[in-house]
Amino acid sequence: DAKTTQPPSMDCAEGRAANLPCNHSTISGNEYVYWYRQIHSQGPQYIIHGLKNNETNEMASLIITEDRKSSTLILPHATLRDTAVYYCIGSTSGTYKYIFGTGTRLKVLA
């Protein structure tokens, strides 16, 4: 199972880009990197995932380094509603269970 490491907390000004880093140096070649967020005690919400290439969707962009040892989630224009705990997850092949870490608590400041 890929172990991920994230900073415990970050602040970001509203309207600015939030860049959330994740280290996943033990990820294997067929393991995807998933990003989720959890607002208060709600169910984790899917944001984006990728394998090798950079990805973008309506919520965020995911930049994965060429060696796949780390990635960065980018929220291009953070809003107050983006305040949440963000999890970087390296899912295992097979049953694709998620191993959650402690995540990064992002606070968007007005």
Next chain:
Amino acid sequence: EPEVTQTPSHQVTQMGQEVILRCVPISNHLYFYWYRQILGQKVEFLVSFYNNEISEKSEIFDDQFSVERPDGSNFTLKIRSTKLEDSAMYFCASMPGLAGGEQYFGPGTRLTVT
């Protein structure tokens, strides 16, 4: 947009009682999961379920726990004899298939054991 639903939103039970937490996964999804989150702690994997059987389970998922998909739509988690330490948020998730599919989580059931 389809979503995973869970009932009840909050369940209070006495120690030693049996509880059943219910989930309705997204239609046509094939993989189902239960996770739990003790207050202030990480989200923890409990069990994965595919093709009407358990695919994988964690150390937490001992003989007190069981899962079932009784009617092709519901997915249940049963705790036979609850303990105080079972108090947590329980999240159900479903996934359409493998090969990079993402899991969709329900809103959770808060279980309080007194």
